[in-house]
Amino acid sequence: MNTEKSAALYARAVEVMPGGNSRTAVYSSPYPVYIRSGSGARVTDADGVERLDFLNNSTTLIHGHAHPELVKAIAEAVGRGTSFGMPTPVEVEYAEALTARNETFEHVRFTSSGTEAVMMAIQAARAHTRRPKIAKIAGAYHGAYDAVAVNNDGSGSLISHAVTGNPEGVVANTVVIPFNDPEGALAVLREHAADLACVLIDPVPWRIGLVPADKEYLDALRAFCDESGAVLISDEVGSYRVGYHGALRLLGGEADLTVLGKVVGGGMPIGAVAGRREVMRVFDPSQGAPALPHSGSYNANPVSMASGVASLRLLTPEAVERIGELGERLRTAMRGTIEETGLDWRVNGLGSLFRVLATSAPEGYASPAAAMKRLYWVLLDHGVHIGDSGLGCVSTPMGDAEVEEFGAAFGASLRQVLAEGRG
Numbered sequence: 001m002n003t004e005k006s007a008a009l010y011a012r013a014v015e016v017m018p019g020g021n022s023r024t025a026v027y028s029s030p031y032p033v034y035i036r037s038g039s040g041a042r043v044t045d046a047d048g049v050e051r052l053d054f055l056n057n058s059t060t061l062i063h064g065h066a067h068p069e070l071v072k073a074i075a076e077a078v079g080r081g082t083s084f085g086m087p088t089p090v091e092v093e094y095a096e097a098l099t100a101r102n103e104t105f106e107h108v109r110f111t112s113s114g115t116e117a118v119m120m121a122i123q124a125a126r127a128h129t130r131r132p133k134i135a136k137i138a139g140a141y142h143g144a145y146d147a148v149a150v151n152n153d154g155s156g157s158l159i160s161h162a163v164t165g166n167p168e169g170v171v172a173n174t175v176v177i178p179f180n181d182p183e184g185a186l187a188v189l190r191e192h193a194a195d196l197a198c199v200l201i202d203p204v205p206w207r208i209g210l211v212p213a214d215k216e217y218l219d220a221l222r223a224f225c226d227e228s229g230a231v232l233i234s235d236e237v238g239s240y241r242v243g244y245h246g247a248l249r250l251l252g253g254e255a256d257l258t259v260l261g262k263v264v265g266g267g268m269p270i271g272a273v274a275g276r277r278e279v280m281r282v283f284d285p286s287q288g289a290p291a292l293p294h295s296g297s298y299n300a301n302p303v304s305m306a307s308g309v310a311s312l313r314l315l316t317p318e319a320v321e322r323i324g325e326l327g328e329r330l331r332t333a334m335r336g337t338i339e340e341t342g343l344d345w346r347v348n349g350l351g352s353l354f355r356v357l358a359t360s361a362p363e364g365y366a367s368p369a370a371a372m373k374r375l376y377w378v379l380l381d382h383g384v385h386i387g388d389s390g391l392g393c394v395s396t397p398m399g400d401a402e403v404e405e406f407g408a409a410f411g412a413s414l415r416q417v418l419a420e421g422r423g
């Protein structure tokens with residue numbers, strides 16, 4: 001695989017960025033492949049090699065790369081000016097479009113990233129309840145805010161543990177519940193009930209395997225929140241794309257606050273907190289100083305808003321359903337290939353999202369993760385890009401041809417990985 005230009009770029013990058021990197025998730029050893037451009041379902045790397053992109057910026061680009069309608073909306077917005085110290089009409093239009101998608105999205109508030117939106121949802125829950133603690137699912141990822149940078153490593157261990165340097169007070173205020181275990185979760189929640197501001201979930205948590213939450217589990221968390229007064233927050237930054245009304249609604253649950261990001265911004269930086277007026281009221285500055293003042297130079301940025309309006313317009317119920325069906329076909333094809341090879345690996349997901357989970361180390365590999373990393377590189381060599389954790393998704397410019405191309409590349413790549421291991 002020719003990656004000469006990527007190697008040269010990385011040699012320059014390490015001189016000016018720690019490890020040559022500005023986003024942990026895109027680092028790959030010995031160096032990442034640098035992307036020059038993208039169009040529709042494909043990206044072209046720095047060396048001019050074109051590939052099918054099933055990662056779509058970590059599942060963000062539901063309409064693929066440089067979709068003509070999004071490019072037009074963004075270019076027009078940029079032409080009108082990139083940001084102002086006053087609100088803009090498009091902010092109202094976008095808020096109307098988002099709140100129309102789900103009746104629990106009564107009011108909405110914008111940020112520039114999913115991380116910030118999770119942070120604001122937690123702070124809103126704290127301001128609303130005047131309680132300090134949050135509960136989150138063991139191992140689940142919710143961005144970089146320190147309160148959720150606790151037990152976010154996918155390990156699923158039931159011990160609160162933080163990234164290096166996260167203060168003890170923060171760790172003590174984040175309690176961890178097991179996933180899809182109603183009784184186990186309730187046991188932890190009841191212990192902290194009086195202090196809990198919120199229960200934060202991702203209904204399809206990708207880092208712990210992309211298995212959807214069970215209805216029984218969701219009902220138990222809803223009942224706990226109703227009883228205790230804690231706010232139920234559904235972080236759908238990654239999972240909103242599985243249903244027109246979002247992930248929780250599809251799975252039969254109902255949140256007080258929903259955190260949105262990624263797909264709702266059409267590729268521009270975005271985050272949003274949407275939810276019940278009663279909780280969202282903490283942001284309201286119209287009745288005197290708000291309980292939770294929230295500013296940000298790029299909140300409701302007009303370019304992101306315009307891109308978001310265009311993205312939502314393209315994201316019709318039919319489009320969501322179509323890419324969901326393609327996702328199901330992909331998962332079935334991958335499971336078939338895995339079964340043929342005799343591996344016990346799993347393929348999880350819902351709608352347009354999938355994750356290949358390496359659950360055992362094949363012959364010749366030190367760990368399941370090592371085999372997955374090798375699969376990532378071999379897939380690139382076969383013209384397909386997914387995440388090196390096995391995460392991927394379908395975008396709306398894709399159709400039968402892309403699914404078939406993926407299936408063939410996946411089969412050939414997995415067989416090559418296994419053959420290399422056997423030496």
Ligand code: PMP
Nearest residue numbers: 113114115141142143237238261
């Ligand atoms: N929550 C979830 C569930 C996510 O998957 C992510 C990003 N992968 C975030 C929050 C953070 O969003 P952002 O990367 O836009 O800060």
